[in-house]
Amino acid sequence: SQTIHQWPATLVQPVGSPLSLECTVEGTSNPNLYWYRQAAGRGLQLLFYSVGIGQISSEVPQNLSASRPQDRQFILSSKKLLLSDSGFYLCALNIAKNIQYFGAGTRLSVL
């Protein structure tokens, strides 16, 4: 069965600092991978998705970028964090048509 590893679980960063969140998956090959953000009191917002190595699609233009250097690795980055980047970041994997399985998430607080 597939598993998703996300780390760290929580992160507190100052405004203007860089960010790197990593997501790795096991038990599958060539998965579709997704990064979502859930801000306080708001819904789940799709940030990026990837259908393969080096293939990234951005859903919402913003202060973040994503990369997929390996088949089972998906990285979310920022060069300079903003207060508005605070939220719960979730990596997800397609386990069947339109069915997504989520990792445990990283709670980011930008202060």
Added chain:
Amino acid sequence: QKEVEQNSGPLSVPEGAIASLNCTYSDRVSQSFFWYRQYSGKSPELIMSIYSNGDKEDGRFTAQLNKASQYVSLLIRDSQPSDSATYLCAAPFLVGYGGSQGNLIFGKGTKLSVKP
């Protein structure tokens, strides 16, 4: 109308009652729907999917889809305090209707509280 809309709640029901969670959707989404449960501080987990008109039952959960009314619901029978969570409705975008083809769009979720 937003693609997928839910009443944010909170919805409060007594233990043992039926909780009814509702979701409406626009013409921009495909008519297959997914219900996710999200406990506070945790990630969403899939609990039900429904692809055709009518009802689908799984244990205490029943999903109902009414395509004519563009309405999908989740019923939880014999509600338990452990059902207290936020329930997210999701559907994939229809091909060619903007957004990412086939990618899911989520409602904002309905917070359910089951009182002992």
